[in-house]
Amino acid sequence: MLSAALVSNFALVQFLGLCPFMGISNRLDTALPMALATAFVLVTSSVAAFALHVQLLTPLGLEYLRLPAFIVAIAAAVQFTEAFVRGVSPLLHRLLGVYLPLIASNCAVLGVALIATDSAANLAEVVALALGAAAGFALALACFAALRERMDEAVAPAAMRGAPLALVTVGIMALAFQGLRGVGA
């Protein structure tokens, strides 16, 4: 679980799911709910995917349908999250905009679901893996958003403002995570 959170952090070590990572990290107060939403989708969809795999696909011999089935499960989790966010805070739903449904195409989510069904033996392991990945993603997103608030882009060279500087920052964050290489091996 710790390994999923830090050592092989999806955003910063495996560079998965960078789209919301770059897109929604301008402000901490939108990044935090986004991190939570992604974490929620990660956990529910991988559990659902695991359940589908074990209870439905394998008994019926339909393993080859794994990808479409998982994608359906993920889409459902995302839709549910979207409905929930819209119901609880329409304003937040507005602020997150297109990034909320885009969680569905966040490859980190499908990645965790696939890794979970491939490597995990039981439900507890799946939950641990998903929780770890979710916590890692959420922590990285929160830290990154706070960092971006601290950066004063007005003084950076004009060509670097916005996405370029954000990418440099992600790069240095990834460098820090490189330090954990070998840990847990």
Next chain:
Amino acid sequence: MTSRGVMLRVGVALVPAAAAATWCFGASVLANLAIAIAAGMALEAAWVWLRHRSLAAATDGSAPVTCALIALAAPPSLALGPLLFAVAVAVLLAKHLYGGLGRNVFNPAMVGYAAALVAYPTPFGDWDALTGATALDAMRFRDGATVAEAWGNDAFGAIGGRGFEIVNAAALLGGVWLCAMRVANWRFPAGVLASLGACAALGYDGGSSGSLGSPLFHWFAGGTMLAAFFIATDPVTAPATPAAQWLFGVLIGAVIFVIRAFGAWPDGIAFAVLFGNLAAPALDRLCLPR
């Protein structure tokens, strides 16, 4: 006191460590220092000149401090290439791309150092032309020997690594002076050393073959004191609220230990400080009252 005065005092506080390193590891330490500082200042001056900024931005004294830290953290036998690479990354990428002094969010010296470490892993492990390995390596890769047995290795001194313990003691001296002058905030080194010590104590069972080294060993091995007193104390990239400052120090100390004990790198200080940096703003937000 001016900002330049601050940098000057940091430089003065580094003198004991630099002198000790020269005495223990040879004159190449001095050569590295001179090359790094000269290159860093030249790069900064060139950047400022090309961007038509006031030359004051290149003479605030922060670049020499950054480059001196890189030179002291790097092995004395380091080739010119990796050293210049580290300096260039530190001054240009980590500092000036973000808008110069006070605007960077990562400690430039450690960005440069870590980047060079990842780009040139081999020469950074090569601290001593004689033994080829540091005490930290010897502690980690000792093939099941107990701590006492491993201590027979040339790499070890009285409490830390041979030479390293003297450099660390000198850095501690300069660092304490820096804290007494109020240039450095004492919470950072206190947090780093307490957390590193606590982690080491948890993993230390008196010296069996599985033991990871005593707190004293970890305090006086590698670049501990340099990181605790000179790098973690860089206020630009550290939190401002007292509670967050403690957490910052504790985080850095813990990551240093994790990398030293379980990681693949010669030492963990650079990565640990970068971890602290990337968490610093979030820690500040966490510790502010709502």
Next chain:
Amino acid sequence: MASAVAELPLPAVLRYPLATPVGRFRPSAEDGARARLGDVIAERFEAGGGADAKPIEVLRAAASGRIERTPTALLLHPDGSAERAPPLQAPSLVERTLEAGIVGLGGAGYPTHLKLRQALERNAHALIVNAVECEAGVNADRALLNHHADDVLHGIHAVADALGAPRVTLAVSAPLPAAIDVATQVVDGPYPAGWERALTQRLLGVEAPPGGYPTDVGVLVLNVATVFAIGRAWRRGEPLTQRVVTVGQREFWVRIGHPVAELPLPPRVAIVGGPVTGWPADVDAAVGKTTRAVTPRPAVATSPCIRCGWCATACPQGLLPQELWHEIAAGRWAQTERLRLADCIECGACDLACPSQLPLLAALRHAKSQRMEAARRDRAANLARTRFEARNARLAARAEADRAKRANRLQAPRDWMRPRSADAPRSNQPDPEPHAP
């Protein structure tokens, strides 16, 4: 000792800006009218006070001459006559203080009669006369004690008599050369040792509640210049029209309204106030009641903030000026609130500590005034909104009532034309209730 503090010559014009940090003055003298030395020329009312509100501060002419009104200021063109308004008459000390136009001369500018009244209401048991110069190089308070101790004593006795028998302490920053007939305490310490909250804590060991004032715990703290002005007003019936100001290196008696440009200083380098809390003078700045000093502006070269945190160590309120500096620059107001911007007392200790020479105090002041204006606009918006909604509700109710009445009127004749039995159906029909299952 006679007045060893020199008096500045009468300038060609005296200027009284109407907008001040504490509020706005309403001119009471007509354009072109003549005012005598000591006549009321403008008044200040409590914010939001109606047309019949009583003034909380008056401004009196510092010379005789002709009044000129401009949109932003009152100008007084002295005519050199020595004619004076009649001496002050009010029988009670509180009234006399208001009449004299006395406010906190230490810098706050809070009307002294309000403070006195609060002290009386709370039966204040202690009076601290504050002569602790906050800023290095400002010696206006000391000059008063050295050269005008008699009037300071008169003021102390006047206030002490009004309060009953309080414990009186004179707080000074260094021992006085000549003894004075008051318990004197030397208060030294890092800036701002003379802040009234810190002073109360240190001299009496009592702490004002957070957000409150020493008067809340029965301690009245008055600046020595304020006490001096009270002495003059009580004993001689003289209004506040001049004060001791440190101009550059020396102290002078300066008339309130004296243009900064006509002070004996190099031109256009003046800051109004001490070297720390002062602010750069506009071309038309003038000495006001709270101006303790006008200082040459030091040339400073700033460098970027390195978040060293020395300002946070220096801040007597425990704020984080370095974080505020960045959040203000980024315009993140929610964050400035979490960082307690409103708690800043504008002492400038952060400016003194900053190794990068950043204008922290100026930034904090600017942000504070912006936030206060935003809060005022919010309040106004809320008031307008509730009134608008109330009006809409009233109009809707009236429209509803009108419709009902019109419907009634249309229906009434039909009712009237119906047979009697239909007129009161309820009395004729049997009550349905008993038949219900």
Next chain:
Amino acid sequence: MIAALAMGLLGLAIGAALALARARFRASEDSVVEAVNALLPQSQCAQCGYPGCRPYAEAIVGGAALNLCPPGGPDTAAALAELLGRDEIEAAVADPVEVKAFIDEAACIGCALCLEACPVDAIVGANKFMHTVIAERCTGCELCVAPCPVDCIDLVPAQERVWQWPRP
């Protein structure tokens, strides 16, 4: 066959669950309108082209421009953009000049037309009696100016603004 059936059933089950969830969390834009309305200056002046602040708030939520509020000025436009996460404001807004209505009481004939026009009941008076504006309640919306048959209402600069320290 089994494959199609399984996937179909799966889809059906998920669809039903989602429909349930959507019904449970019924979307309502009301809170967004409220949040937007709270940022508007409530002068009810209708200078935005909508009949009051709340209608404009509803229009903004529906996608209207953010720069239509003269009494709010650039600060309000910026606050709206921040709230809604819109990056750009359509065009620069002029700094607002705060004004208050002032009735020249010598000229007032007591027709009570301005009383009807005032959206916040800031004018007191009655038929055949002189009217006056309660400055504290006036929003400077100008709506009373047009109805006055004798042009006795002026807009004078407001004096309420808090002292502003200059930007360093």
